[in-house]
Amino acid sequence: MSSGFGIVELINGPVVKGTGMADFKVNEMVTVGERQLIGEVVSLQEDIATVQVYEETEGLSAGEHITSTGAPLSLSLGPGMLSNMFDGIQRPLKKIQEISADFIPEGIGLLSLDEEKLWEVKVTAEVGMTLSAGMVYATVQETESILHKIMVPPSIKGTVVTVNPSGEYKLNDTIIVLELANGETMNLTLVQKWPVRRPRPISKRVPIYKPLVTGQRVIDTFFPIAKGGTVGLPGGFGTGKTVTQHQLAKWSDADIIVYIGCGERGNEMTNVLEEFPALIDPRTNRPLMERTILIANTSNMPVAAREASIYTGITMAEYFRDMGYDVAIMADSTSRWAEALREISGRLEEMPAEEGYPAYLPSRLAQFYERAGCVETLGGDEASVTIIGAVSPAGGDFSEPVTENTKRFVSAFLALDKKLAYARHYPSINYLTSYSSYVSILENWYSENVAPDMLSLRAKMVRLLQEEEKLNEIVQLVGEDVLPNDQCLVLEIARTIKKGFLQQNALHKDDTYVSLEKQYKMLHVIDDLYENALKCVKMGIPLSTIRKEQVFEDVVKMKYDIPNDHIELLDELRGRIVSDYDALMKKYQ
Numbered sequence: 230m231s232s233g234f235g236i237v238e239l240i241n242g243p244v245v246k247g248t249g250m251a252d253f254k255v256n257e258m259v260t261v262g263e264r265q266l267i268g269e270v271v272s273l274q275e276d277i278a279t280v281q282v283y284e285e286t287e288g289l290s291a292g293e294h295i296t297s298t299g300a301p302l303s304l305s306l307g308p309g310m311l312s313n314m315f316d317g318i319q320r321p322l323k324k325i326q327e328i329s330a331d332f333i334p335e336g337i338g339l340l341s342l343d344e345e346k347l348w349e350v351k352v353t354a355e356v357g358m359t360l361s362a363g364m365v366y367a368t369v370q371e372t373e374s375i376l377h378k379i380m381v382p383p384s385i386k387g388t389v390v391t392v393n394p395s396g397e398y399k400l401n402d403t404i405i406v407l408e409l410a411n412g413e414t415m416n417l418t419l420v421q422k423w424p425v426r427r428p429r430p431i432s433k434r435v436p437i438y439k440p441l442v443t444g445q446r447v448i449d450t451f452f453p454i455a456k457g458g459t460v461g462l463p464g465g466f467g468t469g470k471t472v473t474q475h476q477l478a479k480w481s482d483a484d485i486i487v488y489i490g491c492g493e494r495g496n497e498m499t500n501v502l503e504e505f506p507a508l509i510d511p512r513t514n515r516p517l518m519e520r521t522i523l524i525a526n527t528s529n530m531p532v533a534a535r536e537a538s539i540y541t542g543i544t545m546a547e548y549f550r551d552m553g554y555d556v557a558i559m560a561d562s563t564s565r566w567a568e569a570l571r572e573i574s575g576r577l578e579e580m581p582a583e584e585g586y587p588a589y590l591p592s593r594l595a596q597f598y599e600r601a602g603c604v605e606t607l608g609g610d611e612a613s614v615t616i617i618g619a620v621s622p623a624g625g626d627f628s629e630p631v632t633e634n635t636k637r638f639v640s641a642f643l644a645l646d647k648k649l650a651y652a653r654h655y656p657s658i659n660y661l662t663s664y665s666s667y668v669s670i671l672e673n674w675y676s677e678n679v680a681p682d683m684l685s686l687r688a689k690m691v692r693l694l695q696e697e698e699k700l701n702e703i704v705q706l707v708g709e710d711v712l713p714n715d716q717c718l719v720l721e722i723a724r725t726i727k728k729g730f731l732q733q734n735a736l737h738k739d740d741t742y743v744s745l746e747k748q749y750k751m752l753h754v755i756d757d758l759y760e761n762a763l764k765c766v767k768m769g770i771p772l773s774t775i776r777k778e779q780v781f782e783d784v785v786k787m788k789y790d791i792p793n794d795h796i797e798l799l800d801e802l803r804g805r806i807v808s809d810y811d812a813l814m815k816k817y818q
Contacts, residue, residue, distance in 0.1 A: 235295035250278035307420030317526035317538030363607025372519035425540035444742035457603030457613035464645025465625025483557035492565020553610030697723035761810035
């Protein structure tokens, strides 16, 4: 058998075994059969190799060739990624639709970025300059929102010997020529290749210190996310995972959004593909797609490509991070990705672990989440990748393996609650079982940029909610009437926190996004309501009288009644709370 060829011997769904493949390497990309289906070598034993195929293998027969490409599964990284929609192995869906309107045809090849499109390139390098990995030698205004920086690939260093002038170029046109240390020359174009399973190198990791501001009160105030952090977003069917991720994609202050629809239902992914292009970026009033990459791999697409889609997304995110951008990656959902791992593992006849998942599920999840972080890039910029991974536990059971292992590797856990969702409380993030270990890390940032007492106010509200939970157990046994007035007040204030602060309407113009300053002022309003009502309770004023005050209703409605551009009205509301209760106390003196 000549080097570079193998023979198909066994076909088991997306898993193909070939013989005569002693010269192949693990993780090498191959083409399988006459239709040249794209695959990847996952194991080798002497001259027998196991290949996972990223396309449908229907019609493939034993005896067909397996051909080496000589490289691992890699992405083309360059202009044309933003505003685009890809499948799990970076094939552009719009281009595929031109070829085949309804389905992705087998053997279409490894299409990627448009190599014929001309880009307006501004060359910044000069002859004689020494360029090393991560340095920028040209820029392309890819969209009105994002400047695409063309960087020297990792591990490359040399002296510029030729520079082409600024102008229009295609992806594979030479921009500069470098002379390397060994005397060889290297042409640098607008595009570079990178293996999806290998993290892109950085200069060093930077300690996390600033939040990813989302405009969602329950997240920013109660369970903050850090730039460069990791977030698990578990929830059963119908709890609002996808809507929550849409809100984070639209409103978070990340520069670039990478959204991976990994194994989701086709109609749900269709909604994403239709809605995102229509969304307007609130920061620029331009289409949100100008800073977004969509990766769609629905549940009916080949299962092996679903497994690869997570790595495709994180590699794209790291590439834009290397330019100095803050990137947020939404993976919806990692449970479907884990199911793909389980299916492939079963076909590979590996020993199953808990619930049939492979024994290496925890390490694969760790490898994915560890690629997040706040870093200093090779080019000297500070940038970050934040990973927000949705989890879809069957039946909403958080004790199943994917949720349990995700919990081990993320620092913020936003548990979506079925009871809250059925009660129309959205976002249905459970305020008792969720947590964020970033609260203490971000304390200095909140103190310097919002208010010194922001997090102490938050802690007070959390204590009230926890106390309410304990009191509810007593109420269910003996009723609310037996509780003393100060404990009944805790129940009232907790309801106010839930209705007036934690619930947020994604479709309301003023409530869909709330600034940190407004969130702080809203917390203060609720705190003033509690403290002044508590003074009245201590004076012996009946709770029924305290509750009748109009301010309770006004506090619940403040999120709708007070526009985002008139948050000074919250200070007026605080003043009215004090004066109304002062008047009530004078009446009872």
